[in-house]
Amino acid sequence: MIGRLNHVAIVVPDLAAASALYSTGLGATVSAPVDLPEHGVTTVFVMLPNTKIELLHPLGENSPIAGFLAKNPAGGMHHVCYEVTDILAARDHLKAQGARVLGDGEPKIGAHGLPVLFLHPKDFCGTLVELEQVAA
Numbered sequence: 359m360i361g362r363l364n365h366v367a368i369v370v371p372d373l374a375a376a377s378a379l380y381s382t383g384l385g386a387t388v389s390a391p392v393d394l395p396e397h398g399v400t401t402v403f404v405m406l407p408n409t410k411i412e413l414l415h416p417l418g419e420n421s422p423i424a425g426f427l428a429k430n431p432a433g434g435m436h437h438v439c440y441e442v443t444d445i446l447a448a449r450d451h452l453k454a455q456g457a458r459v460l461g462d463g464e465p466k467i468g469a470h471g472l473p474v475l476f477l478h479p480k481d482f483c484g485t486l487v488e489l490e491q492v493a494a
């Protein structure tokens with residue numbers, strides 16, 4: 359069911375410093391920051407040959423990553439995102455097996471303009487999982 363690894367997300371306390379670390383330090387191509395108020399985050403994407411790194415910083419008062427940053431003030435790895443070609447079929451399959459889909463269970467439009475869903479970390483080996491629907 360899951361396809362390629364779309365991105366690995368890292369929550370960071372300072373987006374500018376993290377961007378510089380990846381661009382100047384590691385020599386990667388790094389996007390400009392983009393605010394996504396519907397998700398409560400600001401994102402920067404680091405482009406790698408085989409996947410992406412999503413640098414995340416909380417945005418607004420009810421950010422879903424605020425608690426994570428409070429527990430991990432230096433930042434840390436937050437989620438992995440796998441591609442699926444039918445997100446509703448994937449959701450229903452996972453729910454039928456007892457996995458908890460976060461939020462209201464309906465996909466939101468994610469950072470790439472495509473539908474995304476999140477699965478509870480306690481149901482996936484302690485790792486928060488994002489699914490992103492891509493073209494078949």
Ligand SMILES: CC[C@@H](C(=O)O)C(=O)SCCNC(=O)CCNC(=O)[C@H](O)C(C)(C)COP(=O)(O)OP(=O)(O)OC[C@H]1O[C@@H](n2cnc3c(N)ncnc32)[C@H](O)[C@@H]1OP(=O)(O)O
Pocket residue numbers: 367394397399401412414422423424425426435436437439460461467468469470474476478479480484485486488
């Ligand atoms: C940019 C858009 C989009 C994209 O297109 O890429 C994004 O990536 S948006 C990214 C931000 N959005 C989300 O993360 C949405 C889904 N997340 C959530 O709903 C919450 O973050 C959460 C997963 C329910 C956690 O909520 P929180 O309030 O921080 O913690 P809890 O106390 O409820 O946590 C329960 C339990 O789970 C552990 N935990 C929390 N976060 C993680 C994590 N990222 N990885 C692994 N484990 C995590 C937490 O430590 C608690 O464990 P115990 O202490 O053992 O109970």
Ligand SMILES: [Co+2]
Pocket residue numbers: 365367412437439488
């Ligand atoms: Co993500």
